[in-house]
Amino acid sequence: xxxxxxxxxxxxxxxxxxxxxxxxxxxxxxxxxxxxxxxxxxxxxxxxxxxxxxxxxxxxxxxxxxxxxxxxxxxxxxxxxxxxxxxxxxxxxxxxxxxxxxxxxxxxxxxxxxxxxxxxxxxxxxxxxxxxxxxxxxxxxxxxxxxxxxxxxxxxxxxxxxxxxxxxxxxxxxxxxxxxxxxxxxxxxxxxxxxxxxxxxxxxxxxxxxxxxxxxxxxxxxxxxxxxxxxxxxxxxxxxxxxxxxxxxxxxxxxxxxxxxxxxxxxxxxxxxxxxxxxxxxxxx
Amino acid sequence: xxxxxxxxxxxxxxxxxxxxxxxxxxxxxxxxxxxxxxxxxxxxxxxxxxxxxxxxxxxxxxxxxxxxxxxxxxxxxxxxxxxxxxxxxxxxxxxxxxxxxxxxxxxxxxxxxxxxxxxxxxxxxxxxxxxxxxxxxxxxxxxxxxxxxxxxxxxxxxxxxxxxxxxxxxxxxxxxxxxxxxxxxxxxxxxxxxxxxxxxxxxxxxxxxxxxxxxxxxxxxxxxxxxxxxxxxxxxxxxxxxxxxxxxxxxxxxxxxxxxxxxxxxxxxxxx
Numbered sequence: 001x002x003x004x005x006x007x008x009x010x011x012x013x014x015x016x017x018x019x020x021x022x023x024x025x026x027x028x029x030x031x032x033x034x035x036x037x038x039x040x041x042x043x044x045x046x047x048x049x050x051x052x053x054x055x056x057x058x059x060x061x062x063x064x065x066x067x068x069x070x071x072x073x074x075x076x077x078x079x080x081x082x083x084x085x086x087x088x089x090x091x092x093x094x095x096x097x098x099x100x101x102x103x104x105x106x107x108x109x110x111x112x113x114x115x116x117x118x119x120x121x122x123x124x125x126x127x128x129x130x131x132x133x134x135x136x137x138x139x140x141x142x143x144x145x146x147x148x149x150x151x152x153x154x155x156x157x158x159x160x161x162x163x164x165x166x167x168x169x170x171x172x173x174x175x176x177x178x179x180x181x182x183x184x185x186x187x188x189x190x191x192x193x194x195x196x197x198x199x200x201x202x203x204x205x206x207x208x209x210x211x212x213x214x215x216x217x218x219x220x221x222x223x224x225x226x227x228x229x230x231x232x233x234x235x236x237x238x239x240x241x242x243x244x245x246x247x248x249x250x251x252x253x254x255x256x257x258x259x260x261x262x263x264x265x266x267x268x269x270x271x272x273x274x275x276x277x278x279x280x281x282x283x284x285x
Numbered sequence: 286x287x288x289x290x291x292x293x294x295x296x297x298x299x300x301x302x303x304x305x306x307x308x309x310x311x312x313x314x315x316x317x318x319x320x321x322x323x324x325x326x327x328x329x330x331x332x333x334x335x336x337x338x339x340x341x342x343x344x345x346x347x348x349x350x351x352x353x354x355x356x357x358x359x360x361x362x363x364x365x366x367x368x369x370x371x372x373x374x375x376x377x378x379x380x381x382x383x384x385x386x387x388x389x390x391x392x393x394x395x396x397x398x399x400x401x402x403x404x405x406x407x408x409x410x411x412x413x414x415x416x417x418x419x420x421x422x423x424x425x426x427x428x429x430x431x432x433x434x435x436x437x438x439x440x441x442x443x444x445x446x447x448x449x450x451x452x453x454x455x456x457x458x459x460x461x462x463x464x465x466x467x468x469x470x471x472x473x474x475x476x477x478x479x480x481x482x483x484x485x486x487x488x489x490x491x492x493x494x495x496x497x498x499x500x501x502x503x504x505x506x507x508x509x510x511x512x513x514x515x516x517x518x519x520x521x522x523x524x525x526x527x528x529x530x531x532x533x534x535x536x537x538x539x540x541x542x543x544x545x546x547x548x549x550x551x552x553x554x555x556x557x
Contacts, residue, residue: 180369185365185389186365195388195391
């Protein structure tokens with residue numbers, strides 16, 4: 001890294017931190033204005049609907065239940081568990097999505113036959129499918145995959161869709177003259193796929209993977225709900241939901257950890273894209 | 286020249302595009318001897334690019350045959366007999382300059398060491414030695430086109446097809462690349478079919494100029510270019526050069542009598 005790029009990265013981190021600080025300040029100012037003016041629109045501001053920033057921060061350091069480690073330790077463990085489900089789901093969904101995209105680009109018939117069902121699959125709410133996935137998948141899994149394996153499949157279900165659509169689009173976007181060029185070289189379909197179509201598709205695939213990165217975390221959390229799993233963030237969310245009226249700060253703390261997990265997944269994909277995809281920097285022409 | 290087996294033999298080729306029933310080519314006969322540099326020139330819509338694509342087996346003719354070194358065009362294509370350069374460089378932006386030049390060599394199954402040696406040789410020929418590790422977007426348009434030329438010539442194909450390769454470049458770059466192209470052509474003793482809009486470019490580069498006329502696309506005449514070889518920047522100033530340019534222009538004009546106004550406009554542009 002050059003000095004300039006280090007400085008740019010530092011500048012960017014500083015901006016992120018400044019924005020975060022501004023957000024926290026806004027939260028407290030909003031609270032103060034609404035409570036002192038007694039406004040009730042759009043909702044009544046109380047310690048339950050909007051706990052203080054410091055109450056939430058303090059909650060991380062205290063045990064949620066007696067004789068337990070502090071909340072942050074518990075949440076990090078749960079986040080790690082959910083991260084495992086999400087990561088496996090992401091990988092599974094990405095591979096399935098990419099493979100389907102490659103298959104579909106080579107056959108118009110397959111495209112016409114399959115695509116409507118792929119689209120339809122995403123119109124069914126994940127909560128409606130999750131219990132069935134658990135029932136179908138769990139019995140087939142070895143003991144070390146029990147429970148969380150089915151959740152990974154649910155996460156994959158949310159991941160694969162943007163990947164299929166964008167892979168297909170990306171593979172089809174190869175330049176017509178580049179295809180002519182490969183034709184004059186008598187390149188086989190396979191060669192055209194790997195040397196031209198796939199590299200062309202990568203920027204498209206990566207924008208799908210960015211979407212998938214956050215979708216797989218959401219998929220994993222939601223997938224935990226019907227599975228009755230207590231080891232992940234989904235279990236924690238259900239649990240703290242029940243105590244919201246007494247200790248809202250614990251659900252808020254959990255949500256912050258869940259959001260952070262999604263951001264980590266997203267940033268990881270962006271970093272991978274920087275390493276893998278070499279394209280002209282986008283400059284206004 | 287005539288003692289050799291021709292590299293290209295086009296016999297009775299016609300091409301009708303079903304959409305709109307456009308007769309793009311009608312009864313084209315053309316033969317290219319080894320190491321010939323033949324330019325196809327004519328106004329837009331005269332079918333010169335179509336002819337190039339038929340020769341390269343990128344589209345099928347409606348009638349007639351194309352033979353390359355005694356083989357059908359389809360066979361020639363699978364034997365890797367063609368190199369091609371388009372108006373745009375069509376470089377793969379995810380590959381470095383060197384990797385772009387190496388692309389056809391990879392497809393031919395050359396091993397790494399052989400590829401590397403040839404790429405270096407080609408980089409030297411197009412004077413881009415220091416740019417092997419650059420990505421295409423870091424180069425100017427002229428440099429990109431030189432990479433495309435290096436890629437096309439790298440495996441010494443039997444026939445080079447060039448479709449207005451310098452059409453998008455400024456005049457000065459174009460003239461310099463004309464000289465570079467001739468040097469490479471002589472060095473590698475290749476056979477070239479060159480499509481262009483520019484009369485002076487066609488005369489300067491070619492051993493023979495094929496003048497085409499539109500609707501239907503036909504060969505209006507052939508002009509043997511008997512300028513001494515190798516050609517230099519001074520060639521463009523010789524009286525013979527101007528005579529030949531005039532000869533080609535006359536042929537284009539002769540066929541332009543019953544053209545639509547916008548076609549005449551194109552013709553004038555082509556003549557400039």
